[in-house]
Amino acid sequence: MPKVLSIVESAYRATLEEQDDTILWLNHMLKNNGLDVTILLRANAVNYLVKGQDATGLKFGTAELKHPPVIDKDVADLIEKGVPVYYVKEDADERGVPESKFIEGAKGISRKELPGLLEGFEHVWHW
Amino acid sequence: MATLTVALMDPPYETPATTTAFRIIDSALQKGHSVNVFAYEGAVNLAMAGQAPHANPVKGTTAEEEDHPTTKDWVASLFTTYPGKVQWINCGLCADERGANDAVPGPVRGSPKEFVEWINASDQTLVIPAK
Numbered sequence: 001m002p003k004v005l006s007i008v009e010s011a012y013r014a015t016l017e018e019q020d021d022t023i024l025w026l027n028h029m030l031k032n033n034g035l036d037v038t039i040l041l042r043a044n045a046v047n048y049l050v051k052g053q054d055a056t057g058l059k060f061g062t063a064e065l066k067h068p069p070v071i072d073k074d075v076a077d078l079i080e081k082g083v084p085v086y087y088v089k090e091d092a093d094e095r096g097v098p099e100s101k102f103i104e105g106a107k108g109i110s111r112k113e114l115p116g117l118l119e120g121f122e123h124v125w126h127w
Numbered sequence: 128m129a130t131l132t133v134a135l136m137d138p139p140y141e142t143p144a145t146t147t148a149f150r151i152i153d154s155a156l157q158k159g160h161s162v163n164v165f166a167y168e169g170a171v172n173l174a175m176a177g178q179a180p181h182a183n184p185v186k187g188t189t190a191e192e193e194d195h196p197t198t199k200d201w202v203a204s205l206f207t208t209y210p211g212k213v214q215w216i217n218c219g220l221c222a223d224e225r226g227a228n229d230a231v232p233g234p235v236r237g238s239p240k241e242f243v244e245w246i247n248a249s250d251q252t253l254v255i256p257a258k
Contacts, residue, residue, distance in 0.1 A: 013143060022140075061156075061204030066194045
């Protein structure tokens, strides 16, 4: 079975309408269907790891968002399901996002280590 | 009270610009201002009546439990919550090429001609383009 690395870069893209991140959701479905997939969060998507994100309270007129996205939990669910989740350490540092606030289980990797990581996959998808 | 004209381009379920646009529109309406929306290109799909909520197999929720929001409901809610304060034009040619002429009640078909009329009659215009 080929190994797939899914690099997620575009963060919070339509997460309110969809009530989740569509790429994380797709990868979750692919994992459920037997794909050997690994996630690498880079750029703004490193913020998906921050614990306690709260998107509640959105309302347009009387239309209320009743089930807002809980992205950090969605990532945690992926990890629990056996999907390795990496993030680019420099991208977190540049944004001042402290790793102490990250959910458990995500693995930091430096930019210079990325070629070595990529070598381990037959398919690399950059979303 | 002022009149704001907003031009939107992004289709639904694609970018955070959609939610941002709705937040701006709703905030202006809440404050009593009038808002005109010119939906151009992919934004004509925001009001498509055929949008349907769906179940979420990742979460194991039914369509009812998921209560998936649709942008057509957001558009309809603006009209029912702020009657007489909001106008919405879907670019007719854009709707034709997308087969998106079946909109929820409220939006109407129009053209850049009406957009110009709104610009001339508005206190300010806000363009939220596709990037």
